[in-house]
Amino acid sequence: MTMAIEIAGVSKQYGDLHALKGIDLVIREGEFFGLLGPNGAGKSTLINIIAGLTRATMGSVKVLGHDVVNDYRNARKCLGIVPQELVFDAFFTVREVLRIQSGYFGLGQENNDWIDELMHALKLSDKADTNMRALSGGMKRRVLIAQALVHKPAVVVLDEPTAGVDVELRNLLWTFIRGLHREGHTIVLTTHYLEEAEQLCDRIAILNHGKVVALDTKQGLLNSEICRTILVSIYTVQPVTIIPPEIRDKVRNVESHYIEIEIQKNVDSITDILESLRKAGIDIADMQTTRADLEDVFMEITYKGTT
């Protein structure tokens, strides 16, 4: 299988600060890949190295087999980057910005139809001849995405694309990006919204202190130790006066009409627990279960230091 991005032994040092410490990572063609990590973990530095905006102190990066330093022309043609910051050129209109970016990639008038299509898909058509300065933050974000896609890159890297955007725009962006993925583009996403990563990404790498501390499929991470725990909250009709001995070691909290039980997925049976309570004369008024999600995995890995 062709690799969309191959990162081999990449380190980056700024004086005494080791921003990246020997990253090895392979992103397969057609994947929707999530790159997560707390602030300062090294995500943006890694993306900048992939984009050629920052030089690695050691190691190499290839995009679809093209080295980003030695074969930068071909590597950049394969790559579309949506930067994190809302940067724009205040001299030009939306259409001019997109045509200029297209021209940088060696494309001329033959690409104008695609530019119009992009503006239409991102709901920018009525702003085509508006100066960039006059656009709202959300509109500028859409132009950034259009700029990254103007040369139809096979690999699209989005660095926190939904940071600070409203719900409507976020939904529009995700629908659009899901469409790109369906068309065969490889998508690399960094986000602080872990729910998004959980919904969208096939595979996820978690960076912390310049290292990859977790790399697995989304399901793999969700099946990790922490995710095997399910919290069951039970509200009872009668006050809880007795706890059946067979579930005593699973009980985490008891109040007058409430019991909180922690069970292990695929080990404990909720039905057996409820049956034990019924036999002890406790009728159940309501019940809810809480499973650990990607956010719990992320918190566990990045803040408690386990992998």
Added chain:
Amino acid sequence: MNGRGFYTLFYKESLRFYKVALQTIVAPVITTLLYFLVFSHVLEDRITVYDDISYTSFLVPGLVMMSIIQNAFANSSSSIIQSKVSGNIVFMLLAPLSYIEVYLAFVSASIVRGLMVGTGVFIVAVSFVSLPVYNIAVLLLFALLSSAVLGTLGMIAGMWAEKFDQLAGFQNFVILPLSFLSGVFYSIHSLPDFWQNLSHFNPFFYMIDGFRYGFFGVSDINPAVSIIVTAFALMLLSMLTIFMLKRGYKLRG
């Protein structure tokens, strides 16, 4: 070679100054003409630099070249620092453009702006004073070489500067004194020996003296020397600029 990429960057750099032509073309033409009107009015009857050439005529080539120099420098330097500070330089850095293509595009746009302002000054000035053209090829050669030198120097300054203040310092403490002390308003033969000798270390002097030769056929030094010095300056600065671009000096982290 990404020919269209080069052309697009050149077009973008030219469109950038064209969109604010009042500031980038009209204003420098008017400022230079004010110099022309004031200096020619005050000094016309007091100074004779070359026989048979009025001071007002003498002044025009120097002012035209000064405007070319200053505007070629301003174009590349201001574009790069603005793009760096606002962050939109990433769009150029993400593109498959080689260092040579980036260099050529910026310098070409600087030449265009320098020549447009210089032509503007020339056209208005000749409505006040008649000016001979001794050798148009020499004149064009110096205009092209000089604007290329300053466009290149502007790229270096733009890459080096991290804030507008530093660029203004470069402009006010390097470009402005060197252009004012290069013989725009006088012949260096009118200076004391020390200052005359010092002027030979000022590359702008060769640009203006050679350019003036294209109009009058007379100059303070041999125009061939001026061509060599200007071309050598262009070569050295171009090599430095391309090296800086290749290293990503203050552009790529």
